[in-house]
Amino acid sequence: MKVNILIIILCIGFVSCKNKSQPEPIPKTKNTNLNKKPNIVFLLTDDMGYGELGSYGQKVIKTPFLDSLAKAGMRFTDFYAGTSVCSPSRASLMTGLHTGHVSIRGNKGKYPEKYARVPLQKSETTIGEMLQGAGYQTAMIGKWHLGVSYDYSTWAKGRGFDYAVQEQWGPDEKGKEIDERVHWVNNTQDSIFYNYNNWSCLDEFRTNFALDYLDQKDQEKPFFLFMSYRIPHAHEYFLSKTDLYVDKIEEWPEIERRHAARITMLDAQIRRLFNALKASGELENTIVIFTSDNGPTNENHHSYQFFKSGGNLRGYKRDLYEGGIRVPMFTYWQNKIQAGTTSNHPSAFYDVMPTLADIAEAKAPKNIDGISFLPELFNQKQQEHDHLYWEIQAGKGVKGFKQATRFGKWKAVRLFDRYHTELYNLEEDITENQDVSEKYPEIVEKANTILKQESVKIEHYPQSGGIFKE
Secondary structure, three states, X not given: OHHXXXXXXXXXXXXXXXXXXXXXXXXXXXXXXXXXXXXXXXXXXXXXXXXXXXHHOOOOOOOHHHHHHHHOOEEEOOEEOOOOOHHHHHHHHHHOOOOOOOOOOOOOEEEOOEEEOOOXXXXXXXXXXHHHHOOOEEEEEEOOOOOOOOOHHHOHHHOOOOEEEEEOOEXXXXXXXXXXOEEEEOOEEEEEOOOHHHOOEHHHHHHHHHHHHHHHOOOOOXXXXXXXXXXXXXXXXXXXXXXOOHHHOOOOOHHHHHHHHHHHHHHHHHHHHHHHHHHHOOHHHEEEEEEEOOOOOOOOOOOOOOOOOOOOOOOOOOOOOXXXXXXXXXXXXXXXXXXXXXXXOOEEHHHHHHHHHHHHOXXXXXXXXXXXXXXXXXXXXXXXXXXXXXXXXXXXOHHHEEEEEEEOOEEEEEEOOOOEEEEEEOOOOOOOOOOOOOOOHHHHHHHHHHHHHHOOOEOOEOOOOOOOOO
């Protein structure tokens, strides 16, 4: 009898230990209308810096709804974009591959006679394709930036999205330049954003598509909605006249007033979307993830320092310092993610695909670089990366190629026109002002090993693979 009791106790202990290291099953609700797989809403902003939300320290720009949503869920402090510019960062997000492995390393790549956009390879599975295979209906509205203008098969509709509304630019199949105000619905020129004064901002126009989609989709199937917003990307003409911050007209340059207004307008559009989910009864069974594709912009006469858009981080868009790649990210899931929680788990865009695979009970592609952070969302034991990695081709030639890695408290940045690996201790120097590479040569050697091994040579990016002078 004592032996049998001992066996039972050991078995119970084994099951208990196993459960602590594995994500618990996502709890089902007793409401039969919500027993389908969870819906997923992914909200991606364009060039929003780490410090541009009140929940991340912004003192001037008003984002009341987003701040309340961050407070109602889990806010990540150490979350990173795929890299520091649009196309390769989004490629990392969509494929679960970091930018040393994915096929897009910059907004443009080198062809025999020109620099031009590079599409995702057909061999790279997208999140949309993965979720379609798991029974999801999928929608992408907004900026795609992962295809070429003359090949519809590289647009969102051809890469895993049942419903796709996107802008496009560049030459069409006949060589005629496409008007980027045109919004293509399922690859058909359906709606044209002719008159900006009809809308408070471009993203109001896009949110209307999302609301229509939520009304018209199959109510019996789970959905994945990828909202790819334009705000706060520095195109001031994507904003009609506004009364927001009129009290600052004398104090602020007009470009800065419009920048702040766009972010506050985005806050209002996401509130509209959230309220529609709530009214439809879908919210309880929906996880919402909010983040940005890279650090703050410093373009079109806007200064990223005016509102401290990067917080206290160094750098901005196209830099691999923290300001260029560390971005706001929070998750909301009613009754499943504990409200008011904060995570310092280091994670990146390429972790999103395996996380969504776990949520959707889907099969993620083999050999991706990401690690699911679903356990972190449920306050369970979380696997961590040995290191995080980024690269970017931010301009032509060696000068535009940059690499970075983070492991533990160490962050290394390598600018290839200098052939020098900088080293920073993020615990003591989050602003990356003190290069301590000379003090810790053994850590630099470890960083260089990572930088060498993680960058795979690929067509269209001659500097991929790195350039090291021994």
